[in-house]
Amino acid sequence: MWEKLSNLKKFYVKKSSRKGTNKMALLVDGPNMLRKEFNIDLDKIREVLDEFGSIVIGRVYLNQYASDKLIExxxxxxxxxxxxxxxxxxxxxVEGTELVFNNNIDTIVYMTRDADFLPAIRKAKEHGKKIIVIGAEPGFSTAIQNIADHVIKIEEDFELDREKLEQKKKDKKNHDDKKExxxxKEYNKRNDEKEEYDNKEERDFYNEEEGYNKDKSSIMNKINWFKK
Incomplete structure (x- = not known):
């Protein structure tokens, strides 16, 4: 009944007779699923869903206490x-129910453990939408598992790839260093341009002053000559 995806450790999905053609809307219950104890990697969720089709809409719902780092x-x-x-x-x-009437979507993916979404899921199925549910134990509702067309279970020891996290940090540091x-470089260039401009202004000023002094000296010499 269950098939292990060979390329993703700890993911198990109910077998599907049709893969890769669905146009999906992924709705993630952030407070319920993006928790420290699950440590879920959304990139891996995307990889798993690639088995079913393409994600047209991907939304992660968060409460007002979500950190800026998580949002980013x-x-x-x-x-x-x-x-x-x-x-x-x-x-x-509510937004899951609205998607029932979106003709560009044929599959709605609920990433949650919560049975509160049963009414929205039933309404979607009534209108011919396929349902995929992604959840984890403990507390993964049996009711939403039974109503779904496909179930993806994430075992409790599934973790983000540490190597990938380190690489992301390294890439971000390299990017920040490059920007710095x-x-x-731009700051130094502007300073050099300003210094060059100031030097030119100063040279022009002294040239004008020198010319003025020469003219003044020439006039004074003529005056003194006439006085003689």
Missing amino acids: AIANQGFEPRISAGDVDVEMA REKE
Whole structure:
């Protein structure tokens, strides 16, 4: 009944007779799933969903307590952060129901453990949408697993790739260092241009002053000659 994806350790999905053709909307319940104990890598979620088709819409729902670092990381991974000042589940369920009427979407992916999304999932299935549910134990609702067309389970010891995290940090540092060098180069260039301009102004001033003094000296000599 379950097939292990060979390229992704600890991911298990219910077998599908049709893969790779779905146009999907991925809705991620941030407070429920993006927790330290799960340490989920959204890039790996995307890899798993590639088995089913392409993600047309990817939204991660967060509450107002989400850190700027988390929001930035989500955006950098190509997903849309949706910050809610109220109940995240309500906003996610409402938008999930709206997607039922989106003709560009044939599959809605709920990444959650919460049974509160059952009504939205039922409505989607009534309108012919396929449902994929991604969740983790403990607390992964049996009800939403049973209603889904496909289930993706993430085991509790699934972790982000440490090497990838280190590489991202290194890439970011290199990028920041490069920007800093470019900024310093531009600053030095402007300083050099300003210094050159100031020197030119100073030279022009002395040249004018010298010319004036020469003219003045010539006039005074003529005056003194006439006096004689």
